[in-house]
Amino acid sequence: MLLYDKLLEINMGQYGIRLPMSPARSEKILRYLEEHPAGFPVLSLGEAAKGLGLDSPLLSRRDLERVHQKEYITRLYENFSSGEAEAEGSLEQELLKTYELVNPDGTYNRYEPDKAIKPLGELFKAILYRVSGSYLACRLALEEGFCYYLGGGQHHGRYDSGAGFCLLNDVILAARKIQAEGRASLVWIIDVDAHKGDGSAELVMFSRDRGETFVGKDPEIITLSVHMASGWPLDEESIAKAEQGRAPLVESDIDIPIAQGEEARYLPRLIDGFRELERRSGVRKPGLAIVVDGVDVYEKDGLASTALIALSKEQCLARDRLIFSYLRDRRLPSAWLMAGGYGEDAWEPTANFLASLAADSI
Numbered sequence: 248m249l250l251y252d253k254l255l256e257i258n259m260g261q262y263g264i265r266l267p268m269s270p271a272r273s274e275k276i277l278r279y280l281e282e283h284p285a286g287f288p289v290l291s292l293g294e295a296a297k298g299l300g301l302d303s304p305l306l307s308r309r310d311l312e313r314v315h316q317k318e319y320i321t322r323l324y325e326n327f328s329s330g331e332a333e334a335e336g337s338l339e340q341e342l343l344k345t346y347e348l349v350n351p352d353g354t355y356n357r358y359e360p361d362k363a364i365k366p367l368g369e370l371f372k373a374i375l376y377r378v379s380g381s382y383l384a385c386r387l388a389l390e391e392g393f394c395y396y397l398g399g400g401q402h403h404g405r406y407d408s409g410a411g412f413c414l415l416n417d418v419i420l421a422a423r424k425i426q427a428e429g430r431a432s433l434v435w436i437i438d439v440d441a442h443k444g445d446g447s448a449e450l451v452m453f454s455r456d457r458g459e460t461f462v463g464k465d466p467e468i469i470t471l472s473v474h475m476a477s478g479w480p481l482d483e484e485s486i487a488k489a490e491q492g493r494a495p496l497v498e499s500d501i502d503i504p505i506a507q508g509e510e511a512r513y514l515p516r517l518i519d520g521f522r523e524l525e526r527r528s529g530v531r532k533p534g535l536a537i538v539v540d541g542v543d544v545y546e547k548d549g550l551a552s553t554a555l556i557a558l559s560k561e562q563c564l565a566r567d568r569l570i571f572s573y574l575r576d577r578r579l580p581s582a583w584l585m586a587g588g589y590g591e592d593a594w595e596p597t598a599n600f601l602a603s604l605a606a607d608s609i
């Protein structure tokens with residue numbers, strides 16, 4: 248089952264923002280799958296919500312407050328409603344920070360407000376829609392066993408702010424809502440994006456500090472992150488600026504940093520990660536796995552800072568196939584989020600993986 252619709256495509260240029268994301272990425276994946284059918288249907292978010300008996304595909308404000316700081320969510324909602332422009336602590340300011348649109352000297356970076364045809368604040372509505380799809384993907388995965396969402400994976404979103412182009416953390420929002428509704432107890436997060444899932448690690452740690460997400464002494468979410476050892480957010484500048492006990496310094500339950508040139512060790516180390524997930528789960532079986540399936544590890548990725556890791560097309564496919572087989576063999580429902588991938592070729596690894604599933608008759 249694939250989850251996608253055109254409303255997910257955010258044209259950042261309409262808000263005056265220039266980013267290296269290819270708006271055609273999902274379209275190219277779908278076109279490839281028309282030629283190489285994978286044998287599963289494509290559902291829109293609206294269709295998914297309706298099929299699940301939900302009034303709306305959107306997460307509620309209460310859902311966001313379960314994971315993020317209440318004051319932060321208030322800033323996003325109240326300033327969105329009032330439409331105040333760039334006031335201190337406003338939604339617009341949060342967006343400028345999240346998308347790194349202001350230089351230290353106050354000038355704009357990759358942002359040309361005079362070229363915008365939509366108010367910046369309206370971007371929140373589009374982001375909320377995208378973020379909400381990850382929860383729907385989890386629900387579909389629980390029903391169908393597997394769902395791939397051509398959206399989601401905003402794993403840098405932090406407790407009280409956005410970071411790294413991620414305003415809200417859909418990964419943890421989805422996991423916590425699924426748990427709050429009693430649909431799964433233990434959830435595994437398997438994050439293989441090139442960048443460390445630092446926001447997810449922070450949010451899970453904070454929820455544990457609040458005494459949430461435990462069964463007895465056992466954590467209910469276990470995070471695994473396989474990522475570049477030294478690229479952003481683990482570069483020297485970010486580490487020097489970081490606060491103790493906050494992202495990116497917070498550790499995932501299992502962190503597997505891959506140093507430059509270690510690509511051949513990627514799969515064996517991922518298998519070590521699976522073993523560690525099992526060890527930490529003990530006798531408990533997870534009810535759901537969320538895979539943050541970033542393909543910015545691809546050697547043809549267009550973001551210069553991801554050059555520190557360079558998996559070939561074959562290695563990307565082997566990685567995703569390994570995760571898929573591992574979860575399928577254990578009959579674990581899995582929701583896959585498309586996550587990072589930049590430039591003109593970012594569609595290739597995801598399209599290859601999905602097309603390869605046709606042979607599996609899932």
Ligand SMILES: [Zn+2]
Binds near residue numbers: 441543586587
């Ligand atoms: Zn990434």
